[in-house]
Amino acid sequence: MKAFSQFSRSVALCIANLVFAVLLCPVSAWAWGPDGHKIVAIIAADNLTPAAASQVADILGVPADKRAIATAMEDASILPDSKFRDEDPLTRPWHFIDICLQDRRVDVPARCPRGNCVTGKIDEYSKRLKGRNYDRWGAAGDLAFLIHFVGDIHQPLHAANDEDRGANCITVDSNVRAKDLHAVWDTTVVRRLEDSVDSGRPGTTARRLEQTYAAEGKTDSWIPADDIAWESNQIARSDIYAALRIPIEPCQPTADLCLNPLGHAVELDSSYLDHADAVAGHQLAKAGFRLASLLNQIWTQPAGPNDVPRGSNANSAPAQVLSSKTVAGQIVFVGNRRSKIYAWPGCGSYDRMARENRVVFASREAAEQEGYRAARNCP
Numbered sequence: 001m002k003a004f005s006q007f008s009r010s011v012a013l014c015i016a017n018l019v020f021a022v023l024l025c026p027v028s029a030w031a032w033g034p035d036g037h038k039i040v041a042i043i044a045a046d047n048l049t050p051a052a053a054s055q056v057a058d059i060l061g062v063p064a065d066k067r068a069i070a071t072a073m074e075d076a077s078i079l080p081d082s083k084f085r086d087e088d089p090l091t092r093p094w095h096f097i098d099i100c101l102q103d104r105r106v107d108v109p110a111r112c113p114r115g116n117c118v119t120g121k122i123d124e125y126s127k128r129l130k131g132r133n134y135d136r137w138g139a140a141g142d143l144a145f146l147i148h149f150v151g152d153i154h155q156p157l158h159a160a161n162d163e164d165r166g167a168n169c170i171t172v173d174s175n176v177r178a179k180d181l182h183a184v185w186d187t188t189v190v191r192r193l194e195d196s197v198d199s200g201r202p203g204t205t206a207r208r209l210e211q212t213y214a215a216e217g218k219t220d221s222w223i224p225a226d227d228i229a230w231e232s233n234q235i236a237r238s239d240i241y242a243a244l245r246i247p248i249e250p251c252q253p254t255a256d257l258c259l260n261p262l263g264h265a266v267e268l269d270s271s272y273l274d275h276a277d278a279v280a281g282h283q284l285a286k287a288g289f290r291l292a293s294l295l296n297q298i299w300t301q302p303a304g305p306n307d308v309p310r311g312s313n314a315n316s317a318p319a320q321v322l323s324s325k326t327v328a329g330q331i332v333f334v335g336n337r338r339s340k341i342y343a344w345p346g347c348g349s350y351d352r353m354a355r356e357n358r359v360v361f362a363s364r365e366a367a368e369q370e371g372y373r374a375a376r377n378c379p
Contacts, residue, residue: 032155033187034078035194035202036284040151041077042206043288044295045070047217052295054302059139074202076144077151084137084145094121094145095152098161099233100251101241108226111253118158119225122149130298138337138359147291154287156279157182159229160236162261163249167240169258171265176273181240181266189280192273206288213285220289222297228290232283239279243272335359335372342367347378 032040045066048056057064060072085091097117099108112120125146128134134142152158157166164170167181178184194200197208210217241248247261335342336357342364361367364374 032151032280032284033190034081035205036155036186036190036280037077037081037148037151038074038202039190039206039209039284040154040287040291041073041147042070042203043210043285044147044150044291045073046206046210047289047292049296049300051302052292052299055299056143056295058303059143061140070203073147076140077147079141079144080148084141093117094149096158096166097153097229098166098253099159099229100253101160101162101233101237101248102251103233105230108230118149118153119229122146122153122225125149126294126298136337146294150291150294151284151287153225153228154232154283154290155185156232156236156240156283157185159232160241161251161253162241162246163252163255163257163259164261165256165258170246170260170262173265173267176268181244184268185240185276185280189273189276190284193277193281193284196277206284209281209285209288213282213289216286217289220286220293222290222293235279235283239275243275244268333361333364333367335361335367335370340372341375342372343375343378347375 045053045056048069053066053069054064056073057069060069060076062068062072080091080095093116095118097108097111097119099111103111108119111117115121115124125142128142129139129146132139137145160166165182167185168183170181172178172181172184176184176188178186178188191200194202194205197205213220240246244266246266249259249261333342333344336354337359338357342359342361359370359372361370361372367374
């Protein structure tokens, strides 16, 4: 009986340890957190060409002025984390690429099987926006993904793996308000950065970073996503893993292991955090400038009156948000992607439809071919 009691206690202890380990090993956190993504979006908005600004304003349904575009891009930048990830959990791997600390530059493409990682999705959504071949999130959703992913790829821990899920599994000392090292780089360093410019706000921080790195902004053009991922990986190696003396583990990204190579919580002193703030600020500025460069390459001509979104296949749902009720003299039919109901000017629901749910069609037939039905309150 005593032996059975000891066995029971051992089982209970194992279960408790397992639960504790699970709590310490969350899924990959959001790169930069909401404020970091907003900073990237604001910097990008400030550096768009008139042609690209016109296209972005048209897609997001706002006036083509810098302030309105910056606000709309801010809002769009967090949708992949705050909305789309919940709608489709399969989008979660799209936010990072597991490049091992032992990898070489030539190994990067192999770390993105079937394009199902951040580098592959940046390439995919760039092509979708340029070719106007949108997926089920439509033009506005596809643009939101691209804005967000360019921010993601500049977060060093979204391009590194040490069997720790991008440092999600490395705990930190209690002096830092974060549960793990990844969260420190996602949010803690960004908040410290905002506080250092005496703002606490993304807009003010974005403008300060633009001023600090203004010279780079003129030359920081878009480069291949694989090159940016490798650049971020190198920063993770030198400024995170090596700086904190974290051992390098054997590389098996597909195993999805959650280890803490140190075996204990890492201590982050003020000098390390100050350096991390500087690195993060530089990465956020670079991401903003490069995002602007990418959007400027995608759109070299301003939006025109005939720019009604169109899908090139049955899986492409046109969803551009237009502020006008007609395009080139034609009625714009707007569907609600949630209710699968479409309406036209004069319908009671036409102007009340939430922007993020709108899908634009050129005709009734086009809407009904996609499975939508007409609203009952239409004339």
